[in-house]
Amino acid sequence: MAPIPSPSAEPDDSPDTYVGLGSDQAERLARERGWSTVRSLPPGAIITMEYRVGRLNFEVKDGQVARAWKG
Numbered sequence: 330m331a332p333i334p335s336p337s338a339e340p341d342d343s344p345d346t347y348v349g350l351g352s353d354q355a356e357r358l359a360r361e362r363g364w365s366t367v368r369s370l371p372p373g374a375i376i377t378m379e380y381r382v383g384r385l386n387f388e389v390k391d392g393q394v395a396r397a398w399k400g
Contacts, residue, residue: 339383340364344397352389355397359385 340363347355352369359367365383370376372390380400388396 339399342385344385344399347385347387347394347397350394352387352392352394355387355394 342359342362342364347359350358356367356369364385366381367385367387369387369389372388372395374388376386382400384400386398386400387394
């Protein structure tokens with residue numbers, strides 16, 4: 330029987346630290362801190378709600394991160 334895959338570990342990082350940063354700076358910093366996927370979205374974007382380990386989401390308004398969350 331094949332082994333059950335274990336999900337990658339998420340960085341020990343708070344999404345709140347990205348709020349207020351420029352979107353390019355926030356994305357660069359998130360990748361440096363180990364996030365495998367960084368997704369920038371406009372306010373009110375329609376997205377799927379599945380949780381993906383290692384993904385950090387940014388809501389970007391006027392070039393700055395207005396909200397950030399895991400998954």
